[in-house]
Each structure stands twice: as structure tokens, then as C-alpha cells.
Amino acid sequence: MAIRTIVQDGDPILKKVCRPVTNFDDRLHTLLDDMKETLRDAQGYGLAGPQVGVMRRVFISLDEREAPLDENGEIREDWEAPMLEFINPEILENSQETETMYEGCLSFPGHNAAITRPAKVKVKAQDRYGNWFTLEGEGMLARCICHENNHLDGITIMDLAESFYEDDYPDGEE
Ligand code: ZN
Numbered sequence: 001m002a003i004r005t006i007v008q009d010g011d012p013i014l015k016k017v018c019r020p021v022t023n024f025d026d027r028l029h030t031l032l033d034d035m036k037e038t039l040r041d042a043q044g045y046g047l048a049g050p051q052v053g054v055m056r057r058v059f060i061s062l063d064e065r066e067a068p069l070d071e072n073g074e075i076r077e078d079w080e081a082p083m084l085e086f087i088n089p090e091i092l093e094n095s096q097e098t099e100t101m102y103e104g105c106l107s108f109p110g111h112n113a114a115i116t117r118p119a120k121v122k123v124k125a126q127d128r129y130g131n132w133f134t135l136e137g138e139g140m141l142a143r144c145i146c147h148e149n150n151h152l153d154g155i156t157i158m159d160l161a162e163s164f165y166e167d168d169y170p171d172g173e174e
Contacts (some may be wrong), residue, residue, distance in 0.1 A: 001030075001037040004052040009108050015154040018055045021087050024130040028058075028087075032128055035060050036083050044106045046144040048151035051107050058087045059148035061141065084135070089125035089149055092134065094118035095142075102165065103143060105157045113161030117146045 007013055021028060031054060039047040039060060048059040062081040070076050097119040102112040120138040123145050127133060137145050150156065 001033045003041050004034050004038045006042060006106050007051050007053055013050050013053060014107055014156055016055060017154050018050055018057045018152045021056050021058055024128060029128055032085050042106050046148045048148045050151055057152045060085050061144045085128055086125040089123050091121055091123050091149060093122040095120035103147060103157060108157060110167045112165050113157035114163045115160045117143050121145050
């Protein structure tokens with residue numbers, strides 16, 4: 001496995017529509033394994049193909065559905081979330097209920113975009129062997145699925161933001 005470079009703001013690849021994955025071969029498996037290592041290293045929640053320069057319809061996401069909680073109801077810090085792989089994803093249903101939250105993107109560090117998304121989504125996708133599955137996600141997972149799926153169509157938080165706040169760390173803070 002290898003850590004790949006994450007494409008940054010200004011690269012035109014982030015605005016392109018990705019092509020479907022057609023070969024479920026070793027090359028795809030290496031891409032997915034590398035994306036997982038890259039996401040872990042960057043401490044992100046999700047990562048899409050174009051963010052590592054691959055114009056294919058593939059993304060990954062943390063899966064915190066089974067996360068063990070500590071006494072404060074927070075996810076235990078010693079727990080490492082498994083990851084989900086979505087290939088050729090299609091969002092089948094968006095809930096009527098929506099949530100507006102700030103979200104970031106590994107390709108746009110420092111920017112936090114307020115975006116309204118469905119609270120729940122149902123998605124259909126293929127796994128790394130080409131088998132179709134459907135999954136329902138809510139909360140952060142639903143948000144991540146929408147965010148990463150948008151990347152596959154060249155849409156980013158910069159296009160969807162209703163407002164922003166910017167991280168900055170003036171001297172003496174942090
Ligand atoms: Zn992103």
C-alpha cells in the first residue's frame with residue numbers, strides 16, 4: 001500500500017465528471033488499498049477517486065455505525081473505524097428530512113462549508129469484486145456519501161456552500 005498525493009484546490013481534475021469503473025482487477029484493489037491508507041494518514045472521513053488523480057467512479061468512507069462509545073457517549077479513541085468501498089455508486093433515495101452542517105474536504109483544507117444535505121440516503125454500489133449492494137446511511141455517513149458522490153461529478157463544497165468559516169491559526173493560538 002502507498003500513500004497517494006491528495007489533489008488540491010485549483011486542480012481542474014476536481015471539476016471533471018468521472019467515468020464508471022469497468023475492470024474489477026488488481027489495479028482497482030491497489031487503488032482502493034492506497035486510498036484507505038491515504039485517508040487514514042490524512043485523518044479524513046471520506047476520499048474520492050479524483051482526489052487522488054483517478055477519474056473513476058469510486059470512493060471510500062469511514063464506517064462508524066458499529067463504533068464503541070466511551071462513558072461520555074463519544075467514539076472511543078483507541079478504536080479504528082473500518083472503511084466502506086463504493087464503486088459506481090448511485091443514490092437511490094434521499095430523505096425529506098435535511099440537516100445543515102459545516103463540512104470540510106481534504107482537497108480544500110482550511111475551508112468549512114455549511115451545506116444542507118439529506119439526513120438519510122439509500123445508495124446502491126458495487127464492491128471491489130463487482131457485486132452490487134445497497135446501503136442506508138444516516139448522519140455523518142449520509143453526509144459523506146453525498147459529499148464523495150458529488151466529487152465523482154466534479155462538484156465540491158466550494159460549489160455547494162451556503163456560507164463558510166475559514167480556519168486560521170493566528171500566532172499564540174492552537
Ligand atoms: Zn471532498
